[in-house]
Amino acid sequence: MARLELRNASKSYGKTVAVKDIDLVVEDNEFFCIFGPPSSGKTTILRLLLGLVAPDEGEIVIGDAAVSDQGPKERNLAMVFQNLALFPHMTAGQNLAFPLVERKLEKAAVMARVAEVAETLHITPLLDKPPAHLSGGERQRVAIGRALVRDPAAFLMDEPIAALDARLREEMRVELKRLQRELHHTIVYVTHDQEEAMSIADRIAVMEAGEIRQVGTPAEIYNLPNSRYVAELIGSPPMNFVDGTLGEGGRFQGREVPLSITLEGADGVGPAALAVRPEDLEIAAAGSAANGGVEASIYEVEPLGAFTIVDVSAGERILKVQAPGQPQFTLGERVSLVLDPARCHLFHGETGDLISSAR
Numbered sequence: 001m002a003r004l005e006l007r008n009a010s011k012s013y014g015k016t017v018a019v020k021d022i023d024l025v026v027e028d029n030e031f032f033c034i035f036g037p038p039s040s041g042k043t044t045i046l047r048l049l050l051g052l053v054a055p056d057e058g059e060i061v062i063g064d065a066a067v068s069d070q071g072p073k074e075r076n077l078a079m080v081f082q083n084l085a086l087f088p089h090m091t092a093g094q095n096l097a098f099p100l101v102e103r104k105l106e107k108a109a110v111m112a113r114v115a116e117v118a119e120t121l122h123i124t125p126l127l128d129k130p131p132a133h134l135s136g137g138e139r140q141r142v143a144i145g146r147a148l149v150r151d152p153a154a155f156l157m158d159e160p161i162a163a164l165d166a167r168l169r170e171e172m173r174v175e176l177k178r179l180q181r182e183l184h185h186t187i188v189y190v191t192h193d194q195e196e197a198m199s200i201a202d203r204i205a206v207m208e209a210g211e212i213r214q215v216g217t218p219a220e221i222y223n224l225p226n227s228r229y230v231a232e233l234i235g236s237p238p239m240n241f242v243d244g245t246l247g248e249g250g251r252f253q254g255r256e257v258p259l260s261i262t263l264e265g266a267d268g269v270g271p272a273a274l275a276v277r278p279e280d281l282e283i284a285a286a287g288s289a290a291n292g293g294v295e296a297s298i299y300e301v302e303p304l305g306a307f308t309i310v311d312v313s314a315g316e317r318i319l320k321v322q323a324p325g326q327p328q329f330t331l332g333e334r335v336s337l338v339l340d341p342a343r344c345h346l347f348h349g350e351t352g353d354l355i356s357s358a359r
Helices: 042-050 092-102 107-121 136-148 166-183 194-200 218-223 228-233
Strands: 004-013 016-026 031-035 057-062 077-080 154-158 186-191 203-208 211-216 240-246 251-254 260-262 270-276 281-285 293-303 307-314 317-324 334-339 345-348 354-357
Touching (some): 004 042, 016 042, 016 211, 031 042, 031 194, 042 057, 077 136, 092 107, 092 136, 107 136, 107 166, 136 166, 166 186, 166 194, 203 218, 211 228, 228 345, 281 317
Parallel strands (some): 031 186, 031 203, 077 154, 154 186
Antiparallel strands (some): 004 016, 004 057, 203 211, 240 251, 240 270, 270 345, 293 307, 293 334, 345 354
C-alpha cells in the first residue's frame, strides 16, 4: 500500500505534449480513477507512475521516496492491461504463479499464495484451465489475480474491462470495488467510460489534452463541475446547455431558447451558458410555466422502464428531460418546460469556467 504523487510532471513525444504540469496525489488505500476522452493523457500518467517512461520535467513519488530515476521493477507496482496479456500456453494457475516463479520464491510459498488469491477471486475451480477455455470475465479475474499475488505497493489498471460486454462490465465493477475494500490496496484506474468512473471511484481526475481539469469525488464532479468541459463530459443523458447573455442582477436571457431566468449569486455581464441536468427539468401542462419556464413541444419519447427520456423542442434547441416512471406524451404535444433556478449552473460563454451554481 502506498501514496502516489506526480509533482509538476510533464511528458512530450516529439512535438506532441502527452501531459503538462500534472500535480496529482493518490492517497493510500484510495480507488482513484483517471477519466477522459482518448488521447487526453490518461495512459501516459500510468506509464510515468510505473516507470515505463521518465518525465521530461517534474517528479514521481511513491510513499515518501522520489522514484523518477528507478525502473519498473524497483517501484513494486502491479499493472493490469486492457488486453490482459495472459500466457495462452499456461493454465490459469500457472499464469497466477508466474510473477512469483520469476522472483524464484519457493514452490510451497508460490502454491500457497496462488491458492489464497484464487479463493479471494472465486476462481479456484479454474486453475487447471488454459485462458482459451475461460470466459471474458474469468480471464479478467485471472489477470487481476496475477497482479494480486505480488502484494504490490499499488495497482495500476488501464481500461481493464473495456473489452467485456455490458453485463460483465457491471459485474466486474462490483468485484473490483469489493476487492479494493477488502484488500486495502491503492488502485489507479484509467477509463474513458464515465459510468465506470462514477460507480467505483473514491475520487476522479478529469483529463483534457494532457491537463487535469478537475479532481473530486463522483458527487462533487457531478453536482459541481468547475467548467463546461467537465459538465458536458459527465452525465447520461448529458447536461442541457442554453447559450445566452448574463445581465445585471443575475438575469440570464437565452439566445436560441426563449428563456429568461434570474440566478442568485451570478456576477458579471456578458456571454454565458445556462446548464441544467435532465433530471432537474420538469414537464408541466402548456401555459403553466412561471419564472424560468419555457413553452415547448414533445419531440421524441424514449421509455426506459424506471424512467423516461423525453426530448423537448424549445425555440431552436432540443432539450432532454429525465422523467420518473412511464409518463404518456404525444409527439408534437404542447407543454411547459419548468426550470428550478436553484438547480442550474452558469458558465462563462467564452472561457467555459463556472460563474455560479446554486447546487
